Amino acid sequence: MNYWNTRLREMTEYIPGEQPQDIDEYIKLNTNENSFPPSKQVLEAIKEAANDKVKLYPDPKSTRLRELFAEQNSLNADNIFVGNGSDEIFTLLFRGFIEHNGTAAFTYPSYSLYYTMSEAYGINFDKINAEKDFSIDLQKFSGKNYNLVIISNPNNPTGTGFDINDIRKFLKTYKGLLVVDEAYVDFYGETAIALVKEFDNIIITRSFSKSYSLAGLRIGLAVSNPEIINGFFKLKDSYNVNRISEAGAIAALKDIKNFKYNIQMLINNKEYLEEQLYELGFEIVPSKANFLFVKHSAIQAENIYNKLKNRKILVRYFQGPVQSEYLRITVGTMMEIKKLIQELASITEA
Numbered sequence: 001m002n003y004w005n006t007r008l009r010e011m012t013e014y015i016p017g018e019q020p021q022d023i024d025e026y027i028k029l030n031t032n033e034n035s036f037p038p039s040k041q042v043l044e045a046i047k048e049a050a051n052d053k054v055k056l057y058p059d060p061k062s063t064r065l066r067e068l069f070a071e072q073n074s075l076n077a078d079n080i081f082v083g084n085g086s087d088e089i090f091t092l093l094f095r096g097f098i099e100h101n102g103t104a105a106f107t108y109p110s111y112s113l114y115y116t117m118s119e120a121y122g123i124n125f126d127k128i129n130a131e132k133d134f135s136i137d138l139q140k141f142s143g144k145n146y147n148l149v150i151i152s153n154p155n156n157p158t159g160t161g162f163d164i165n166d167i168r169k170f171l172k173t174y175k176g177l178l179v180v181d182e183a184y185v186d187f188y189g190e191t192a193i194a195l196v197k198e199f200d201n202i203i204i205t206r207s208f209s210k211s212y213s214l215a216g217l218r219i220g221l222a223v224s225n226p227e228i229i230n231g232f233f234k235l236k237d238s239y240n241v242n243r244i245s246e247a248g249a250i251a252a253l254k255d256i257k258n259f260k261y262n263i264q265m266l267i268n269n270k271e272y273l274e275e276q277l278y279e280l281g282f283e284i285v286p287s288k289a290n291f292l293f294v295k296h297s298a299i300q301a302e303n304i305y306n307k308l309k310n311r312k313i314l315v316r317y318f319q320g321p322v323q324s325e326y327l328r329i330t331v332g333t334m335m336e337i338k339k340l341i342q343e344l345a346s347i348t349e350a
Helices: 006-010 040-049 063-072 085-096 113-120 138-142 164-171 193-197 226-235 243-254 256-279 301-310 334-349
Strands: 080-083 103-108 124-129 148-152 177-181 202-207 220-223 282-285 291-296 327-330
Touching: 006 113, 040 243, 063 080, 063 243, 080 085, 080 226, 085 113, 085 148, 085 202, 085 220, 085 226, 103 113, 113 124, 138 164, 164 177, 164 193, 193 202, 220 226, 243 256, 256 282, 256 291, 256 334, 291 301, 301 327, 301 334
Parallel strands: 103 124, 103 148, 148 177, 177 202
Antiparallel strands: 080 220, 202 220, 282 291, 291 327
């Protein structure tokens, strides 16, 4: 650490969900990946892109992908930026869209990378606590002149969401930059993308990691007005998205039939998982995502997490106020869910 600067030494490290080397031995329900693989069409497009053209740099602006997403969402290509996952987009946000003496605000609990990025770039921030039911009153962000506000819709790790009309109402008086992280929006479809045409101070972020089953390709999108999008292009690395990832994302957007099928399968599995968890004595936060935020009425969350891990089942446990009482469980395949319920029944009975 001799060569670390003060900010690096003092910042809180972001810890991703566990990715064990012997992953095939586990049922992995801890990082909200899609349980179902990409379609044959998507996999074929990825294979076809892995040709002799990999010796060439990719399109630095991911033009084809931007044009296709814009067409499907009644936007223009200059409303779209493609990043190396949503995480790169958040890095660029803190690098270029808030002054060092500005103040940001995020909900709590939420995606902890927001807090980490603030510390990494020396940005002061406030955490706005959720209500007891994990809902968030957006008007709580009006108490100070925040320069940047980030909300997740649906929120991670709780699965709760915001009404689009409430977001619109907030934007009518808010003068800073609002970022709506829609990594999980496809599961219940309440997107705020239309607000980009109404307000110049909103950015929508999207991910191909969840609903499109492409977490390994690292593709994220930012949707906003052309001036903000130009800022992202000015900040980004020269070739931030590789040609194989772009080909996979384009094929995924075109394969609407398989996309809708996978979404419906996940929703069905989620409803079954909820029913089984209720019968085992779990409390469940109503979720609009592909995961559930749950706690047991009699057994500590960390205890359940450790017992499941010993049985080769990974769920997510978070340290910190309030959220340490809960587990986040990704909705898996029906076979994975039934094995999880079997082990949870054994744990709760004991």
